[in-house]
Amino acid sequence: MYLQNHKRQLIILMTLLFFLSQACTDIYVPGLPQMTLEFNTSLSTMSSTIGAYTYSQAFFFLFIGVLSDLFGRRKILLPGIAIQVLASILIALNHSINMFIILRIFQAIGSASIYIVLRLVIKDVMNRDEQVGATGVFVTALPLSLAIAPVAGAWIIKLLGWRYCFSIVGIIQGILLIWAFILIKESNHNTKSFRSNFNLKTYIESYYTILKTPLFYTLALIIGGVFASYYGFITISSYMYVNEYHVSSIIYSYVFIVIAAFYLLGNQIMLWLNRAHVPSWGLVKNGIIISSVGLCIIIFGIPFQSIGLITLILITCGVILLRMATAFINPPIQVAVTHKFGNNGAQAIGLISSLQYFAAGIGSFIVSILPWQPSTNLILSSLFFCMVSFIGYKLCPSNKMV
Numbered sequence: 001m002y003l004q005n006h007k008r009q010l011i012i013l014m015t016l017l018f019f020l021s022q023a024c025t026d027i028y029v030p031g032l033p034q035m036t037l038e039f040n041t042s043l044s045t046m047s048s049t050i051g052a053y054t055y056s057q058a059f060f061f062l063f064i065g066v067l068s069d070l071f072g073r074r075k076i077l078l079p080g081i082a083i084q085v086l087a088s089i090l091i092a093l094n095h096s097i098n099m100f101i102i103l104r105i106f107q108a109i110g111s112a113s114i115y116i117v118l119r120l121v122i123k124d125v126m127n128r129d130e131q132v133g134a135t136g137v138f139v140t141a142l143p144l145s146l147a148i149a150p151v152a153g154a155w156i157i158k159l160l161g162w163r164y165c166f167s168i169v170g171i172i173q174g175i176l177l178i179w180a181f182i183l184i185k186e187s188n189h190n191t192k193s194f195r196s197n198f199n200l201k202t203y204i205e206s207y208y209t210i211l212k213t214p215l216f217y218t219l220a221l222i223i224g225g226v227f228a229s230y231y232g233f234i235t236i237s238s239y240m241y242v243n244e245y246h247v248s249s250i251i252y253s254y255v256f257i258v259i260a261a262f263y264l265l266g267n268q269i270m271l272w273l274n275r276a277h278v279p280s281w282g283l284v285k286n287g288i289i290i291s292s293v294g295l296c297i298i299i300f301g302i303p304f305q306s307i308g309l310i311t312l313i314l315i316t317c318g319v320i321l322l323r324m325a326t327a328f329i330n331p332p333i334q335v336a337v338t339h340k341f342g343n344n345g346a347q348a349i350g351l352i353s354s355l356q357y358f359a360a361g362i363g364s365f366i367v368s369i370l371p372w373q374p375s376t377n378l379i380l381s382s383l384f385f386c387m388v389s390f391i392g393y394k395l396c397p398s399n400k401m402v
Contacts, residue, residue: 018141021111026149031162047368054361056108061354084110088170124187147260154253221392228363228385235364240374266327280332287328294321
């Protein structure tokens with residue numbers, strides 16, 4: 001009974017930590033056009049505050065997992081969260097766009113710790129079926145943040161200003177840090193053995209071995225394309241709704257509630273299919289089908305761009321389905337990667353997460369530098385990155401994922 005209660009608390013805490021980590025971006029998205037004016041900068045420079053966060057996550061993902069193998073889960077996770085708390089508070093006090101970008105890099109240290117180490121804790125303390133279910137719950141933090149953070153951020157920005165978005169996040173993160181300190185016990189009891197057997201050259205070579213494996217790089221293409229599409233929308237959507245189509249930032253933020261609701265629906269269907277013993281590849285296949293339908297709907301918006309409302313509705317409906325599709329794709333791929341590479345599981349999950357968020361940074365960058373209207377930029381970037389996922393799906397040796 002105690003063990004099950006501890007696991008439930010652990011899942012709740014992990015979900016909240018992941019939620020706040022994601023909210024570090026989602027909460028200030030409605031204020032991007034206003035912040036661009038306040039910092040007297042360009043759309044592409046302002047979007048780099050998102051790109052810096054995702055690229056930094058991608059970089060730290062490569063080391064966080066192995067560091068937790070060497071020194072323990074707690075010794076990496078808790079300091080990482082503390083750094084994120086401090087960075088959030090300092091961003092609220094900052095008046096320089098360059099310092100803003102630097103502090104976002106420090107925020108990413110905590111995010112990488114949460115994203116990677118907590119997944120390894122799940123692996124340490126749960127069996128495989130529990131892991132799929134726990135990961136499915138864990139990643140619901142994404143749609144919860146997507147639903148709650150932009151709406152909360154829009155109202156905070158309207159009533160208090162964008163700086164309070166970060167100070168409030170920092171305070172809540174501090175409270176969760178205390179809970180994590182009390183609840184999370186060290187689950188990696190092989191640190192001494194790992195340190196005695198650790199070899200840097202072998203460690204680097206293991207990344208190369210993982211990366212050249214057809215199963216790995218094709219799964220990386222699938223999940224990378226999905227995330228790049230998502231972050232393209234996150235980056236450009238406020239400019240599209242608020243500046244291009246003159247939707248109020250409050251109304252714009254409510255769009256995320258609908259998007260999140262469909263993600264949660266997809267997640268619940270995925271969990272039900274998992275309990276019905278649908279194989280992991282079957283879950284991914286369903287996600288690819290749904291994303292293909294969403295992409296077609298987005299593309300249908302091109303002929304109607306002279307009629308703004310129709311284009312906006314089609315793009316929104318397409319994005320809803322693209323987000324729903326990720327609920328079928330992310331958990332089974334994450335769990336498969338963790339298990340298929342045995343003792344290199346920590347490196348594998350770190351590497352695929354790194355590539356996933358590096359792709360997200362590319363998605364954010366590309367959509368912000370395209371020279372057309374935000375809606376056109378979003379349509380074209382969605383087309384490109386969905387095709388990347390589809391290519392990965394067609395090339396993937398699905399029999400090796402079972």
